[in-house]
Amino acid sequence: MIDELITLVDDAHGVDAPRRHPDLPPWKLLIVDDDEEVHDATQFVLRDLVIFERPLCLLHAYSAGEAREQLRRHRDIAVAILDVVMETERAGLDLVGYIRDELGLAECRIILRTGQPGYAPELTVIHQHDINDYRTKADLTHTRLITMVSTALRSYEQFCTIEQSRRGLGLIVHAAADLMEQHAISNLAEGVLTQLAVLLKLPLDGIVCTHRGSPFSEDNGGYCCYVIAAAGRHAPYIAQPLAALPDSRIAYAILSSMAQGQHVFGEDYTVLYLKAAPHQEAAIFLDTGHALSMLDRPLLEVFVSNIAACFRNVNLVERLNHVAYHDPLTHLSNRSRFIADLDGVTREQTDIVVALLDIEHFADLNDGLGQDIGNALLVAVAERLRSMLEPECRIARLGADVFGVIGPEPQVNPTTLFALFQQPFAVDEHQLPVTVTIGLCHDLEHASSGMALLKRANIALNRAKKNLRSHHEYYLVEMEDSTRWRLEIIHQLRRAFDAHQLQPWYQPQIALATGKVVGVEVLLRWPGEQGFIQPPDVFIPLAEYSGLIVQIGAWVLDQACAQHAQLTQWGFTRLKMAVNVSMPQFRKADFVENVAATLVHYRMPPQLLELEITESIAMDEPKVILQKLEALKRLGILIAIDDFGTGYSSLGQLRSLPIDCLKIDKCFVQEIHDGKGGMFAETIVGLSQKLGVGSVAEGVETLEQAGFLRALGCSVAQGYLYAKPMPADQLVEWLRQQATT
Ligand code: C2E
Ligand code: CA
Ligand code: CA
Numbered sequence: 001m002i003d004e005l006i007t008l009v010d011d012a013h014g015v016d017a018p019r020r021h022p023d024l025p026p027w028k029l030l031i032v033d034d035d036e037e038v039h040d041a042t043q044f045v046l047r048d049l050v051i052f053e054r055p056l057c058l059l060h061a062y063s064a065g066e067a068r069e070q071l072r073r074h075r076d077i078a079v080a081i082l083d084v085v086m087e088t089e090r091a092g093l094d095l096v097g098y099i100r101d102e103l104g105l106a107e108c109r110i111i112l113r114t115g116q117p118g119y120a121p122e123l124t125v126i127h128q129h130d131i132n133d134y135r136t137k138a139d140l141t142h143t144r145l146i147t148m149v150s151t152a153l154r155s156y157e158q159f160c161t162i163e164q165s166r167r168g169l170g171l172i173v174h175a176a177a178d179l180m181e182q183h184a185i186s187n188l189a190e191g192v193l194t195q196l197a198v199l200l201k202l203p204l205d206g207i208v209c210t211h212r213g214s215p216f217s218e219d220n221g222g223y224c225c226y227v228i229a230a231a232g233r234h235a236p237y238i239a240q241p242l243a244a245l246p247d248s249r250i251a252y253a254i255l256s257s258m259a260q261g262q263h264v265f266g267e268d269y270t271v272l273y274l275k276a277a278p279h280q281e282a283a284i285f286l287d288t289g290h291a292l293s294m295l296d297r298p299l300l301e302v303f304v305s306n307i308a309a310c311f312r313n314v315n316l317v318e319r320l321n322h323v324a325y326h327d328p329l330t331h332l333s334n335r336s337r338f339i340a341d342l343d344g345v346t347r348e349q350t351d352i353v354v355a356l357l358d359i360e361h362f363a364d365l366n367d368g369l370g371q372d373i374g375n376a377l378l379v380a381v382a383e384r385l386r387s388m389l390e391p392e393c394r395i396a397r398l399g400a401d402v403f404g405v406i407g408p409e410p411q412v413n414p415t416t417l418f419a420l421f422q423q424p425f426a427v428d429e430h431q432l433p434v435t436v437t438i439g440l441c442h443d444l445e446h447a448s449s450g451m452a453l454l455k456r457a458n459i460a461l462n463r464a465k466k467n468l469r470s471h472h473e474y475y476l477v478e479m480e481d482s483t484r485w486r487l488e489i490i491h492q493l494r495r496a497f498d499a500h501q502l503q504p505w506y507q508p509q510i511a512l513a514t515g516k517v518v519g520v521e522v523l524l525r526w527p528g529e530q531g532f533i534q535p536p537d538v539f540i541p542l543a544e545y546s547g548l549i550v551q552i553g554a555w556v557l558d559q560a561c562a563q564h565a566q567l568t569q570w571g572f573t574r575l576k577m578a579v580n581v582s583m584p585q586f587r588k589a590d591f592v593e594n595v596a597a598t599l600v601h602y603r604m605p606p607q608l609l610e611l612e613i614t615e616s617i618a619m620d621e622p623k624v625i626l627q628k629l630e631a632l633k634r635l636g637i638l639i640a641i642d643d644f645g646t647g648y649s650s651l652g653q654l655r656s657l658p659i660d661c662l663k664i665d666k667c668f669v670q671e672i673h674d675g676k677g678g679m680f681a682e683t684i685v686g687l688s689q690k691l692g693v694g695s696v697a698e699g700v701e702t703l704e705q706a707g708f709l710r711a712l713g714c715s716v717a718q719g720y721l722y723a724k725p726m727p728a729d730q731l732v733e734w735l736r737q738q739a740t741t
Helices: 036-046 064-073 091-102 123-128 142-177 184-200 232-237 248-260 296-313 317-325 335-347 362-369 371-388 414-419 450-466 477-498 536-546 549-569 583-587 591-601 615-620 622-635 651-656 666-670 679-691 703-712 728-740
Strands: 027-032 054-061 077-083 109-114 133-136 207-212 225-230 270-277 280-286 352-359 394-399 402-408 425-427 430-432 436-441 472-474 503-511 517-525 576-580 609-614 638-644 661-664 694-697
Touching: 027 036, 027 064, 027 142, 036 054, 036 142, 054 064, 064 077, 064 091, 077 091, 077 142, 091 109, 109 142, 133 142, 184 207, 184 225, 184 280, 184 296, 207 232, 207 248, 225 232, 225 248, 232 335, 248 270, 248 280, 270 296, 317 335, 335 352, 335 394, 335 402, 335 450, 352 450, 362 371, 371 394, 371 402, 371 425, 402 450, 414 436, 414 472, 436 450, 450 472, 450 477, 477 536, 477 549, 503 549, 503 728, 517 536, 517 549, 517 728, 536 549, 549 576, 549 583, 549 591, 549 728, 576 638, 583 591, 583 622, 591 609, 591 622, 609 615, 615 638, 622 638, 651 679, 661 666, 661 679, 666 679, 666 703, 679 694, 679 703
Parallel strands: 027 054, 027 077, 077 109, 109 133, 436 472, 517 576, 576 609, 609 638, 638 661, 661 694
Antiparallel strands: 207 225, 207 280, 270 280, 352 402, 352 436, 394 402, 425 430, 503 517
16 A cells, blocks of 8 residues: 555666655655664665655754754654664653654654664653654664655644644634634634635635625625635635636636535536525635545535534624724724735735825824814725725725725825825815825735734834824834844843843043042943943943833942942042933932932932933923932032033023033044044033033043143043943952052
């Protein structure tokens, strides 16, 4: 029996050319053995074999470790032939556990092979792990090996079929169970398709399930037929009238089955007819490629009568479908239908574009003029989209004030879409002007699903909303990558913070006039095993964006004050501690209180704490900031403006803030070289003197810069010339060294 199904190829003589099915992929076989010769021998026997119309693809592993790697990479290995004794006495047996328990690969067939006769694993092991066969190497002659592999492949295929069938049944059962859900009908129909494909071993491609009556409008008199489920090349026609199918043969066959009220068994196709209730009829077209055998027909009839019962249970089929695919307000497609449409588009290779249009300030309008006017406006917008766009465009309402359009590029582009909104909309007695923001996405073929496409268009829309200059944005892969990357970093940062992996480092500040250390700035670090995971320039903005900076910032402050107390104890007194503070921290109502509490807790004199806020923060929300700054000042805390010169503060604004110090951004310090540059530094130092506050130059790297700044009258410097930021223990060392020189 098996011999019939195996075709051995003999290259030299070219006899018995293998009957290879053109569409079926090769079987994957994994050979695991630490003996090179076993591989060669197996390869020699199996190499050119075609079994059940499919060639073999041999994967080799020379240890259990390598085997694990291969198994992880290829989840569809059909047969694994394992040596028992490799790295360890039971390496092969352990591998079996790995395949079944850890990878959960139930279908993969396992053959154990061992060199030592009499080294059989216990029977329980064989049963427990569903091991197919167990042989000594000597046992395995040429034909035995082939027979064994064929048997294993056959049983692998059966396992896969059962699994697929189980999935199909699952869909039907699931659909029947929650019929009241929106997608009940399409789920049910989809389950039917899958199940039929399994029963008849057909590709999912050629099956279409139709239903009399429109799935998305009730006013069709129930005479027209609609596609309610289809797979493969027919998938784009889901929810379309039957006439839309490009293959008129299918439409004709279905209509004649419906007209006769019975199954049609054709030469190369079959139509199954279902009648659930007087006005509930459906038909399923199967592209069988051959006439169904007399054996298959009764099986199908049983199946169909079961399905009819399922359909019967779906009492309000039309209504459900209508609800499932329709927006009741505008009568446009809804989100589900839009996603199904997009699913179809991913399989077409044309210049189709998807656009999302978001009505700006819709919520305000709704609040201001009332919900009825709001609704009427949405209907008017829908009406205009429908009447102005070519019929080939598919339009949907996806959310309260978001519309979606799928169509060819010449129709669906920012220019034509914006033009649709140039005239105001007549609603009631109002003429309402509407502006929209548009997110677009092309290159649709590269998306995996309709859902993925919608997500992309959404990403573009969100970008467009943030873009102040233009009101539209095309999706770019980088957008998603950067979003995903940022979320990942934020996630990692949160974990690192919870696991106490962040560290405060300290950089000394030096009085230019005396060369003495007057303070330190605490700078956060995120160390990993090899260097830093991310620099603060990257993770601090993400911590700010995610709000995590509130917790992290409070912790940095606490650490800095604790460290300050230590330093004081060790005799380094009167050092100033500079701590960076971000906007989200400032916004917290209890920020000032928390700072005060920390100072009290460590008995730290407030005039030794300097909070650094960036210039942009100080100017962005002067009201929020001013109150807090004044409260901090009353406590005696010092305030420095960080990165000064990079923002846009006016002298007037600056004067109104209670500050103690300007920090000259390092870009202005680093301009100073070879006797040139330094104009900005000079201006800022001059400004600080006019305001009667101190100045700290950041990023001082050369003696020339230090000399220049000292000559200007800048009070304090900080930079690699003196010291790089360092962990607390090194700071103490460094301070000790300074004290002795
Ligand atoms: P920043 O407050 O302007 O900090 C000064 C930056 O200049 C630090 O970068 C420091 O390492 C670097 N630097 C110091 N001396 C030199 C030098 O001579 N040459 C050069 N090229 N660079 C020098 P870092 O540590 O990477 O920090 C970057 C930014 O991250 C900081 O800029 C600050 O805005 C923020 N940051 C760091 N730690 C914290 C924190 O605990 N809380 C908050 N809110 N922000 C922090
Ligand atoms: Ca700083
Ligand atoms: Ca700075």
